[in-house]
Amino acid sequence: MYVIFTLLAGLAILPFLVYVRFPYFLHDLRYILNGIAIGKRVGKYSSRKPCYTILDRFLERVNLHPHKSFIIFENDTYSYQDADRRSNKVARTLSQHCKLQEGDAVALFLGNDPVYVWIWLGLAKLGCVPALINHNIRAKSLLHCFSCCGANVLIAAAGGYGNAL
Numbered sequence: 001m002y003v004i005f006t007l008l009a010g011l012a013i014l015p016f017l018v019y020v021r022f023p024y025f026l027h028d029l030r031y032i033l034n035g036i037a038i039g040k041r042v043g044k045y046s047s048r049k050p051c052y053t054i055l056d057r058f059l060e061r062v063n064l065h066p067h068k069s070f071i072i073f074e075n076d077t078y079s080y081q082d083a084d085r086r087s088n089k090v091a092r093t094l095s096q097h098c099k100l101q102e103g104d105a106v107a108l109f110l111g112n113d114p115v116y117v118w119i120w121l122g123l124a125k126l127g128c129v130p131a132l133i134n135h136n137i138r139a140k141s142l143l144h145c146f147s148c149c150g151a152n153v154l155i156a157a158a159g160g161y162g163n164a165l
Helices: 002-021 025-046 054-064 080-097 114-126 139-149
Strands: 069-073 076-079 105-109 129-132 153-156
Touching (some): 002 025, 054 080, 069 080, 105 114
Parallel strands (some): 105 129, 105 153
16 A cells, blocks of 8 residues: 555656756657647648648638738738749749759759749749758858759849859
8 A cells, every 4th residue: 555655656746856857858848749740730731642732832822812911021011912923923934044844953042032932932833942052151162052952053142142152
């Protein structure tokens, strides 16, 4: 009988001892459980046939709420419809002038700007793979990243990168 009471007392005091010894244990546990839930959700979406992508979700939102704000950048607001039109222009331009086809890799060397989103969506519409290159790197690191990504096309911002190489 004393053994059972000792075990119950030990189980009752165990959470306190774990908290004292590992104060971030509950935060870590919540993080792990969140990761598992996200993994299950991603698995559910990836098992759909055909696969449900971010582009599919974006196009659904364009159809549901075309005039709703999609991006607010500095003093400008862009709706879902604006983003769709601009990304269509990008896709059309890249397919005509760069002769991009589905599966091609394209390196993006852009800063934090809405144009980045238009180009990313345009590439997704073409079925191209974007290679995202950090716009803060320079010289040998930039050349190394570009050579490793296997891209035939590099899209860079128009200004502010004059001393990149």
